[in-house]
Amino acid sequence: MRASLVIVGAGPRGTGVLERIAANAAELPPGTGLDIHLVDPYPPGPGRIWRTEQSPLLWMNSRAEDVTVFTDSSVRMAGPVREGPTLHQWAGLDGDAFVGRRVQGSYLRWAYDRAVAALPPDVTVHHHPCRAVRVCGPREGRQRVRLAGRPRPLLADAVVLTLGHLAAEPDPEQAELGAYARAHGLVHLPPDFTADSDLTPLRPGEPVLVRGFGLAFVDLMVLLTEGRGGRYDGDTYIPSGREPVLYVGSRRGVPYHSKIGYRLDGAPPPLPRFLGPAETDALLARPGGFDFRRDVWPLVEKELGHAHYHRLFTAHPERTGLGWAAFERRYAAADDPAERAALVAAAVPDPADRLDLAALDRPLAGVRYDSHEAFQAGLRRYVEADLRRRHDPAYSPDQAVFLALLSVYGQLMRLGDIGTWWHGFFSYLASGPPGPRLRQLLALSRAGVLRFAGADLRVRAEDGVFRATSPTVPGFTVETRALVEARLPQPTVARSRDPLLRELYAEGAAATPDGLLRVDPADGRVLDRSGRPHPRRFALGPHTDVRGAGAFTRPHTGGPAFRQNDAAARAVLALLGSSANRAAA
Incomplete structure (x- = not known):
């Protein structure tokens, strides 16, 4: 009997898992035939969000050179690296271009076709252009994936949910x-x-x-x-x-905030410095758990500040009143935010060169205008100033903070559900x-x-x-x-309009207080309410508590989503291999 894998959701995340299945296919025992069933009403590769049938006026939100769906040597994972072209290399575009989503959809379709072509001859991919409505079956046996309008379910030794962004029932308001x-x-x-x-x-x-x-x-x-x-x-x-x-x-x-419109010359900030794997391990090991504002945010704030001032002191020393070595030593030793603020005030004369995360987060806090028209002019000035600053390399510490935000996000993904504020703050500052x-x-x-x-x-x-x-x-x-x-629905399992996800929750899958599906951070296995990972069900993406920082990965930045895809793919292959061996016995 051939092994069977069902991937529900054939967009970028499902394509990423398929690519990792192909890259790690040598983990399957020789002679193991495998049927991979992709279930998605939208085209495999682009899926719903990046489908080519949408307005040509809609752009990607990232430069073409900052978008890749392929691993590189910076990704820390067990599986092999399979490099491929970035979007701008594939499309022959200028790296600074912001291309239409149709172009990205074509790139994703090409990446999907390449992943399929890389699979061994005894692995076959079937696309089912419909919706999956339920997953059921015993923990230790084959799963049944029911499809809308289809009388017979798909039988699966393993199921991977890569559902992407989903519609939701309205909240009370x-x-x-x-x-x-x-x-x-x-x-x-x-x-x-x-x-x-x-x-x-x-x-x-x-x-x-x-x-x-x-x-x-x-x-x-x-x-x-x-x-x-x-x-x-x-x-x-x-x-x-x-x-x-x-x-x-x-x-x-x-x-x-506008995307930054220049490149960072010289050495990037040393990352991570105050929030790296060791600090994340310590947070996860706390017996009573952790509180984001009390335990995590101070580390985030210190990390972002360190990146900002490293760039300011090393690239623009004429705007500082202290040498970097002396400043860095005192900054590292200062755990009290008030002490750090006093150090910065003494060493950085111009307030415009200081990093004030609270003011960045709420620029209109306490600001009042006498008339609606005065506010229109005032906010235009604010946007104009933001555009000037984000395109002026004299303010390159902003770019260093952006890189630190990416580093921080990679660590925070390991902490699971940390609430919605951080994701909004990250998007506002780094994904404008x-x-x-x-x-x-x-x-x-x-x-x-x-x-x-x-x-x-x-x-x-x-x-x-x-x-x-x-x-x-x-x-x-x-x-x-x-x-x-004007916003996406919150990815909550209880109010999701996706019947499969709703049924999964109703039948015992665990969710965080914010409604995200709880999964094992090691490989994406779905957890039940007692914390047990399901041996045959996996989930990746924004509906889980290890969601990523964005839709795509910048090349040579470690790509946490790639690491997740690889870990899940290898766990699936190990499961399929053991199932095939048991069937042969």
Whole structure:
């Protein structure tokens, strides 16, 4: 009897697991035939998010040279390295280009085809263009994967869930807003992947309240402006007349920081320094567990600060009042944040050269404007200043902090579910839009198509409308008949609209307090509520408590997702090999 593996989700993560299966195929005993079943209604490789059938106006959020789906020597894993081209090498593009998602989808399809071609002759891949709705079966026996519209289940010796971003049932607030909208003839678009949202109810010229200022908002901005026939003439936006007027606000009230527009010359910061494997091991070994704010954040803060000041003191010493060796020695010894702040104030004369993470996180905290129009001009100045700084190598400590954020994320992935704040902070600081998108935002603001609504945005449904207020402009109120929640749904198993994931949870799979599926960090095996790993079920991706920092990996940065894929693939192959041996006996 041939061994059988079912991978549910054939997008980038499923393709990554398939590539690792091919790379480690020598671990299977000779003569072990294997059927790999990929279950996904979307094309294998790109999957849903990166499918080639979407608007050509939508871009990737990373430079082409910063995107790879292939391992390299920096990845610490048990399996063999199988190098391959980055996106810009494969497409023959300039490394600085921000390409359309269609191009990325084609790259992913090519990577999928290459992984399939690398499999041994006795391994066959079958793509099932439908949804998996349930996994059942005994812990020690073959699993049954039921498919929508198919009478017979797939039998599997192992199942790997690489489900990616999923739709979710609304939380109580969203459910209440949706019910109010239906009762009063309003438009409420809940959190969703923007490219899949039906935007036709947002009518030309009408005000639309948008809650969320991250990457989902950028997609919304593009689809409702250029996507409706508008165009840019330099820094001027020429409306088509079909655009709504977008009033956008959020907790911070500002867009994500621009991508950095220069390269870091010279030596990178020494990473990790204060939050590395040893510190992470110590956190995991604490008998009573750890608290993120009390135990983890001080290490993160010190690590980011060290990277920032290493770059400032070594690349821009004329802006410091102390030698690096002396500063570094005192910085390393200072565990009290107040002591470090005093050291920085004495050694770094210009406040613009100091790293203030609290101010970065909440730039509008305590800021008040006398009028809505004054706020529009003020926030445009803020965005313009951000663009200048993020494209000026004189502020290269910002790039060092970015590298430290990547290092920190690689360690925090090992800690499991640490709450939602960190992921939002990371995205806001390190995963913002390309500079040209923020220049478009400024043009839209000047044209009056986009209006800033402020920080700590409060939305109420009352008197037959949506009303929004913000302390940024005291006394100003936005009233609209349409509200868009510009963000992805939280990846919660209890409210997921994916029936397979919901059933898995209902039947005993463990979840974190934030609703993420608990898995063994060593190889991705799904844990039950007593902490036991399931011998035949694995899960990787954003619905788990070891989710990664982003969709793709920068070359030569260690790639924690690659390490996860490799560990899961090797565990699956070991399981399949032992199952084949038992069957032969």
